[in-house]
Amino acid sequence: xxxxxxxxxxxxxxxxxxxxxxxxxxxxxxxxxxxxxxxxxxxxxxxxxxxxxxxxxxxxxxxxxxxxxxxxxxxxxxxxxxxxxxxxxxxxxxxxxxxxxxxxxxxxxxxxxxxxxxxxxxxxxxxxxxxxxxxxxxxxxxxxxxxxxxxxxxxxxxxxxxxxxxxxxxxxxxxxxxxxxxxxxxxxxxxxxxxxxxxxxxxxxxxxxxxxxxxxxxxxxxxxxxxxxxxxxxxxxxxxxxxxxxxxxxxxxxxxxxxxxxxxxxxx
Numbered sequence: 377x378x379x380x381x382x383x384x385x386x387x388x389x390x391x392x393x394x395x396x397x398x399x400x401x402x403x404x405x406x407x408x409x410x411x412x413x414x415x416x417x418x419x420x421x422x423x424x425x426x427x428x429x430x431x432x433x434x435x436x437x438x439x440x441x442x443x444x445x446x447x448x449x450x451x452x453x454x455x456x457x458x459x460x461x462x463x464x465x466x467x468x469x470x471x472x473x474x475x476x477x478x479x480x481x482x483x484x485x486x487x488x489x490x491x492x493x494x495x496x497x498x499x500x501x502x503x504x505x506x507x508x509x510x511x512x513x514x515x516x517x518x519x520x521x522x523x524x525x526x527x528x529x530x531x532x533x534x535x536x537x538x539x540x541x542x543x544x545x546x547x548x549x550x551x552x553x554x555x556x557x558x559x560x561x562x563x564x565x566x567x568x569x570x571x572x573x574x575x576x577x578x579x580x581x582x583x584x585x586x587x588x589x590x591x592x593x594x595x596x597x598x599x600x601x602x603x604x605x606x607x608x609x610x611x612x613x614x615x616x617x618x619x620x621x622x623x624x625x626x627x628x629x630x631x632x633x634x635x636x637x638x639x640x641x642x643x644x
Contacts, residue, residue, distance in 0.1 A: 439601040440634035441592030442506035443641075450588060450643035460488040463496070463578045467570040470551050474559035476500045476626045479551060479570065487522055487533060487578075489604075494522035494533045499572070503623040505538055506595055506630045507607050514538045514611065515619045517630075519595075520572070532594065532603040535584065537576065542613030547575035552621055575612065585610055589642040595631040 466482035478500040485496035498521050505517035516539040523530040539545075550570045554563045572578065576585075586609040593601040 437593060437599060437601055437634075438637045439592055439639060440599060441595050441603060441605060442508070442631060442633050443590065443592065443636050443639075444508040444511060444633045445588050445590075445607065445641055447510055447643070450641045453589075453642045453644045458489070459584060461578050462486045462488075463573075465571050465573050465578075466567045467551070467565060467572070468567075469562045469564045470554045470556070470570070471562040472556040472559050472625060473500075474626075475629050476502065477551075477555055477622060480562075482567070489533070492524065492531065494531070495525055497521045497523055501622055501626060502595075502630045503619065503626060503628060504630050506633075507536055507538070508633055509538070513630075514540055516614060516622065518575075529600065529602060532600070534603055534605055536605060536607040537612055538608065539612050539614045539619065541616045541619060543615065545575070545612070545614040545618055547572065548614055548618045548622075550574065552618060555625060557625075576608075584608065587644055589644055590636075590639055592634075592639075 463485045464482060466485075467479045468482045469480045471478040471480065478498050480498050481496040483495075487494050487496065500519055500521070502517045502519070503515065505514035507517065518537040518539070520535040520537070522533045524532075547570075551565075554565060554570075556563055578584075584606060588605075588607040588609065590605050591601075592603050592605050593599045594603060
């Protein structure tokens with residue numbers, strides 16, 4: 377039978393071995409983390425923090441959107457762009473895309489400017505707004521998206537409509553209760569049940585009213601830089617309840633602003 381002293385000695389040696397093993401593992405982990413950090417592959421906690429969208433990002437691309445429009449730095453245009461609109465006010469479906477509410481247009485509506493014709497595709501919402509005016513954000517922004525056809529990389533024309541809290545909006549009432557609660561689902565609607573013209577007039581004369589114009593990009597992937605942006609100066613109204621309901625469905629989905637770089641913003 378082993379003596380009590382021998383057993384105590386064995387126990388102490390075992391404890392020492394365990395301690396040395398733990399120290400070795402800790403040293404290995406430190407070296408591994410240091411190597412990862414030096415290689416640039418370590419996940420920086422700051423990288424997971426939400427980007428303040430009121431501060432320009434460092435994303436690649438010199439003509440990215442949205443931007444902060446400084447009204448005292450725009451270029452006044454005396455000759456306003458002339459639009460020719462062939463518009464059939466027909467929305468065919470309301471979609472919950474998970475990240476936004478989208479209304480789909482029926483085929484056949486076009487808008488022409490400077491001899492280039494775009495086809496109306498869809499309109500969707502951002503809460504809060506993506507574009508800023510003199511550093512001011514708005515609770516909601518609507519994008520009416522048109523694109524050229526028969527092109528590998530289409531050109532886009534996007535009309536941006538900014539909203540403030542105020543009176544209940546008739547146009548929003550026409551679709552808000554039809555929006556599916558489940559993401560990635562859609563509700564088909566009858567013609568003339570949702571009318572964009574209840575929000576703004578798209579007459580054949582093509583008068584969009586006063587607006588800011590600049591060239592930029594899509595604000596969602598792949599961020600294609602082939603967009604003519606027309607940000608309407610008129611600020612439309614929607615009730616706090618309507619804006620809250622849209623935000624509840626789509627969440628905060630505004631991209632942070634991008635550097636304007638050498639671009640001019642036309643005041644038309």
